[in-house]
Amino acid sequence: MKFTKMHGCGNDYVYVNCFNETIDDPGKVAKFVSDRHFGIGSDGMICICPSDKADFRMAMYNSDGSEGAMCGNGVRCIAKYVYDYGLTDKTTITIETKAGIKELKLTVEDGKVTWVRVDMGAPIMEASEIPAIYDELDEIIDQPVIVDGKEYKITCVSMGNPHGVVFVDSVDDLDLEKIGPKFENHAMFPDRVNTEFIEVIDENTLKMRVWERGAGETLACGTGACASAYAAYLNHKTGKKVLVHLTGGDLQIEYDEEKNTIFMTGPATKVFDGEIELP
Ligand SMILES: N[C@@H](CCC[C@H](N)C(=O)O)C(=O)O
Helix, strand or coil, rough: CCCEEEEEEEEEEEEEEEECCCCCCCCHHHHHHHHCCCCCCCCCEEEEEECCCCEEEEEEEEEECCCCCCHHHHHHHHHHHHHHHCCCCCCEEEEEEEEEEECCCCEECCCEEEEEEEECCCCCCCCCHHCCCCCCCECCEEEEEECCCEEEEEEEECCCEEEECCCCCCCCCHHHHHHHHHHHHHCCCCCCCCEEEEEEEEECCCEEEEEEEECCCCCCCHHHHHHHHHHHCCCCCCEEEEECCCCCCCEEEECCCCCCCCEEEEEEEEECCCCCCCC
């Protein structure tokens, strides 16, 4: 199987051009290629597919083989892939995802895409749509949750995939390997959850660490940065536009209240091309 390893702020995936490749069991292949010792090494696998509704379609799989509905860093990298490899010459493209069709605007320098702005769509707060269960609440904003014997406050947002945003004093002090899985598999999230731990630097800046559903701690999560920026705005901690410092780089996130949509702007980077024999 031919592939391209790419990352967005260090959130790395194996990208497969499914115009040319056919994958029978993508979950199984994702698990195999993601292994950092016996595979290629990545947070998962992303298939770039034809679409009858948009310019392209994304199918994304976490490193544990589970399918994700949306991936913010992944759609930016697909934009770079399809432009740089000549699958399109458009600098505004649409990508179909399981969370709807996203529009992306590409910045091209020296013939290559460097930067991508994505219309990520509306944040969803309805608990049943996330899905998240907390007493009879329709929206879960700044609610106490006990994890590993400690009380945290959580705000739940869907960006097409489920997020729990937790504000903490310092992200560096967290033992994510210990608490991450406990949030991910908490009884309040029937489909598990991606958890963002957020330190508010000032009204324009957040610092974030993430424990991703199906992948563990990753260096960045685009949908997570959007969910966190919206949660910070809702909780009156920031304005509508913030710079999010993630472990692997920065993302600019802006909530457009009039359109009720979130714009994410960030880099997309190719690492290398390769070919792997699948078992
Ligand atoms: N890293 C992604 C999100 C990937 C999917 C997530 N782990 C899920 O299962 O919902 C991003 O950049 O948004």
